[in-house]
Amino acid sequence: MNQAPYPYRKELETRYTFVSEGKKPITKVVQFFVTEVKDLYCLGFGDLLDDLTVDDSVNSNNGDILMVIITVFKIAERFTEEFPNAKIYFTGSTSMRTLLYNRAIKTNYRALAKIFKITGFKESEEALIEENYNEFGNNGYILFSLKRIKTK
Numbered sequence: 001m002n003q004a005p006y007p008y009r010k011e012l013e014t015r016y017t018f019v020s021e022g023k024k025p026i027t028k029v030v031q032f033f034v035t036e037v038k039d040l041y042c043l044g045f046g047d048l049l050d051d052l053t054v055d056d057s058v059n060s061n062n063g064d065i066l067m068v069i070i071t072v073f074k075i076a077e078r079f080t081e082e083f084p085n086a087k088i089y090f091t092g093s094t095s096m097r098t099l100l101y102n103r104a105i106k107t108n109y110r111a112l113a114k115i116f117k118i119t120g121f122k123e124s125e126e127a128l129i130e131e132n133y134n135e136f137g138n139n140g141y142i143l144f145s146l147k148r149i150k151t152k
Helices: 065-082 095-107 109-113
Strands: 008-012 015-021 025-034 040-048 087-090 116-123 128-132 143-148
Touching: 008 065, 015 065, 025 065, 040 065, 065 087, 065 095, 065 116, 065 143, 095 109, 095 143, 109 116
Parallel strands: 040 087
Antiparallel strands: 008 015, 015 025, 025 040, 087 143, 116 128, 116 143
């Protein structure tokens, strides 16, 4: 992740925006939703619509997916600087998007692993199984989590 992210702006305590500058400018929103579990946040991501809602299922095809993903990871890094005990989980709104996120983690694993403990979740017959992220092969994850590594 040597590439610089898009400039982003913190709008609320848990909400950030940036503009995807591919084929056309598209405002993106990254939101960390509080859960019932202390320090556990769900990462939501999507396009800001004219009515100020966020569409997490749209496929923008803006030609800059790498920059968008790098920016989302950088926002997660910034968020966990402010909330160092936060554990962030996320999945795609579709199975194809989950595969895309998995590829993005694999591609950037070494850089991300210096900042985060990364885990993946697999489905079993009885429950979800969380394991340390395996960057090799077809890992079959349906959900991911990032937890900032404590530094001195």
